[in-house]
Amino acid sequence: xxxxxxxxxxxxxxxxxxxxxxxxxxxxxxxxxxxxxxxxxxxxxxxxxxxxxxxxxxxxxxxxxxxxxxxxxxxxxxxxxxxxxxxxxxxxxxxxxxxxxxxxxxxxxxxxxxxxxxxxxxxxxxxxxxxxxxxxxxxxxxxxxxxxxxxxxx
Numbered sequence: 001x002x003x004x005x006x007x008x009x010x011x012x013x014x015x016x017x018x019x020x021x022x023x024x025x026x027x028x029x030x031x032x033x034x035x036x037x038x039x040x041x042x043x044x045x046x047x048x049x050x051x052x053x054x055x056x057x058x059x060x061x062x063x064x065x066x067x068x069x070x071x072x073x074x075x076x077x078x079x080x081x082x083x084x085x086x087x088x089x090x091x092x093x094x095x096x097x098x099x100x101x102x103x104x105x106x107x108x109x110x111x112x113x114x115x116x117x118x119x120x121x122x123x124x125x126x127x128x129x130x131x132x133x134x135x136x137x138x139x140x141x142x143x144x145x146x147x148x149x150x151x152x153x154x
Contacts, residue, residue, distance in 0.1 A: 012072075013138065016069055016070065016138065017134065019068055019069040020065070020069050020134050020137065020138075022068070023061055023064040023065055023068060023069055024061070024130060026060070026061075026064065027057040027058075027060055027061040027064070028057070028123070028126055030053075030056055030057045030060045031053045031054060031056065031057035031122065031126065032053070032119055032122065032123070034052065034053035034056045034057070035049055035050060035053035035118065035119065035122055036119060038052060038053060039118055046107060046111050046118050047104055047107050047108055047112075049118075050103050050104070050107045050118075050122060050125075051100055051103065051104060053122070054096075054099045054100055054103045055096065055100070057099075058091070058092065058095060058096045058099055058100075061095070062087075062088060062091045062092075062095075065091070065137065065142065066084065066087070069137070069142075070137065070142035073142050073143070073144050074087075074142075087141055087142055090140055090141040090142075091137065091141040091142070094133075094136035094137070094140055094141050095133045095136055095137060095141060098129050098132045098133055098136065099126075099129050099133065102125055102128060102129040102132075103122070103125045103126075103129070106121065106124060106125035106128060107121055107122065107125060110124060110125070
């Protein structure tokens with residue numbers, strides 16, 4: 001099922017929206033600190049530095065979303081590798097893909113063409129990608145599959 005979950009009311013989606021942004025703020029910090037460090041080492045490689053920083057934040061955010069944002073949709077036995085592989089794959093494909101492609105394009109445009117400072121351009125790229133990332137997390141990466149409710153936390 002890729003649409004809204006039958007048990008998800010507006011309040012529950014709103015709580016996840018707020019939690020998504022709390023995790024996102026931490027992820028922004030992870031991304032910007034990583035980018036600043038990489039730019040200090042290799043300042044001319046701003047696109048590659050941005051992609052490494054994005055991936056670092058994506059992995060940070062996945063872990064935080066599993067334990068905080070969408071914890072109501074995760075399996076009870078978190079030690080089971082299989083229970084996390086499918087959402088990790090979907091999160092990497094969806095949120096990672098949007099963030100990596102969006103950042104690469106926007107950094108090249110904003111820094112390369114418009115000469116905006118690297119960290120400021122990265123903040124713009126994060127904001128542009130954020131709305132798509134919540135929707136993809138809510139509707140696909142952390143969706144509940146029908147028939148597997150026995151594995152879900154109650």
